[in-house]
Amino acid sequence: xxxxxxxxxxxxxxxxxxxxxxxxxxxxxxxxxxxxxxxxxxxxxxxxxxxxxxxxxxxxxxxxxxxxxxxxxxxxxxxxxxxxxxxxxxxxxxxxxxxxxxxxxxxxxxxxxxxxxxxxxxxxxxxxxxxxxxxxxxxxxxxxxxxxxxxxxxxxxxxxxxxxxxxxxxxxxxxxxxxxxxxxxxxxx
Numbered sequence: 001x002x003x004x005x006x007x008x009x010x011x012x013x014x015x016x017x018x019x020x021x022x023x024x025x026x027x028x029x030x031x032x033x034x035x036x037x038x039x040x041x042x043x044x045x046x047x048x049x050x051x052x053x054x055x056x057x058x059x060x061x062x063x064x065x066x067x068x069x070x071x072x073x074x075x076x077x078x079x080x081x082x083x084x085x086x087x088x089x090x091x092x093x094x095x096x097x098x099x100x101x102x103x104x105x106x107x108x109x110x111x112x113x114x115x116x117x118x119x120x121x122x123x124x125x126x127x128x129x130x131x132x133x134x135x136x137x138x139x140x141x142x143x144x145x146x147x148x149x150x151x152x153x154x155x156x157x158x159x160x161x162x163x164x165x166x167x168x169x170x171x172x173x174x175x176x177x178x179x180x181x182x183x184x185x186x187x188x189x
Contacts, residue, residue, distance in 0.1 A: 001021050001024050001029065001053065002021065003021055003022070003023065003024070004020050004021060005020065005021045005053060006018065006019070006020050006034070006053065006054075007019050007020065007021060007031065007051050007052065007053045008051070008052045008053070009031065009049050009050070009051050009052075009066065009074075009076070010049060010050045010052075011040075011041075011047045011048070011049045011066060012047060012048040012049065013047070015041050015047075017033075017038060018034050019031035019032060019033060019034060019038060019074070020032055020033075020034055022073050027077060027078070028069075028075050028076065028077050028078075029051070029062075029064075029075070029076045029078065030069050030070070030073045030074070030075050030076075031051075031069075031073060031074045031075070031076060032072075032073055037072040038072070038073065038074045039068070039072075039074070040066065040067075040068060040074070045067065045068070046065055046066065046067045047065070047066050048063070048064075048065060048066075049063070049064060049065070049066040049076060050062070050063055051063075051064065051076055055084065059084075060082045060083065060084050061082065061083045062076075062078050062080075062081075062082045062083070063078070063079050063080060064076040064077050064078040064079050065077045065079065090116035090117045090118040090119075090179075091116060091117075091179060091183060092114045092115065092116040092121075093114060093115060093116070093179055093182040093183050093186065094113065094114045094186075095112055095114065095115050095182055096111055096112060096113075097111065097112045097115065097138060097139055097140065097141075098110075098111060098138075098139045099111065099112055099120070099122060099136055099137065099138045099139065100136065100137045101122065101125065101128065101134050101135070101136045101162070102134060102135045102136070103127075103128055103129075103132040103133065103134045103135075103151075104132070106127055106128070108125060108127060108128070110122045110123065110124060110125050111123065112138070113159065115138075115175075115178075115179060115182075116179060117164075117172060117175055117176050117179060118163060118164055119149060119152070119161060119162050119163040119164050120136075120138070120161070120162050120164075121159060121160070121161050121162075122159070122160055122161075122162060123157070123158050123159045123160070124158040125151075125154070125158055125159070125160035126154075126158035126160075128151050128154070128160045129151065130151055130152070130153065130154055131150065131151060131152075132150070132151045133148065133149075133150055134148065134149055134150070134151060134162060135147070135148050136148070136149065136162065138175075140174060140175070140178045141178075143174050145167065145168070145171035145174055145175055146167075146168050146171065147164055147165075147166050147167040147168050147171055148164075148165050148166045149162040149163050149164045149165050149166075150162065150163055150165060
């Protein structure tokens with residue numbers, strides 16, 4: 001966590017507040033108010049709470065005990081490790097696979113950066129435009145799947161995200177098995 005990072009805090013009982021990180025120690029996180037000082041509600045001296053914040057790949061949560069801290073801050077004493085959560089509909093896994101993409105009159109051989117049952121991030125693919133409808137063939141190693149999709153986002157470095165709209169035949173099941181196997185491999189490391 002970084003200083004000034006915004007966080008959401010939900011106390012047991014439903015009380016909610018938005019704060020920013022004032023400082024981080026080995027066994028605490030000090031929180032400052034976005035619009036003024038923070039305080040526990042009523043006469044509470046402590047309360048169990050869940051702190052949430054955004055990460056590059058989704059979100060993270062951390063349970064802890066919230067108490068009054070120094071200088072009008074609230075202090076969260078975390079319990080356990082932070083839990084990272086993907087906000088996406090499908091789990092994405094990093095993987096480098098060969099894929100062929102066809103969009104209108106353009107044919108492209110490229111590589112995946114990450115993959116899910118719902119789509120893939122490919123690079124280099126700077127010849128593809130946002131909203132291009134594409135057909136693809138993706139080599140999963142033991143099987144090649146094909147389908148269609150739409151380019152939904154991209155960046156100036158040549159990355160393009162393709163959301164799948166149709167997977168042919170048994171492709172969705174094969175892709176689901178591949179992603180689950182890859183996820184287990186990553187966890188085992």
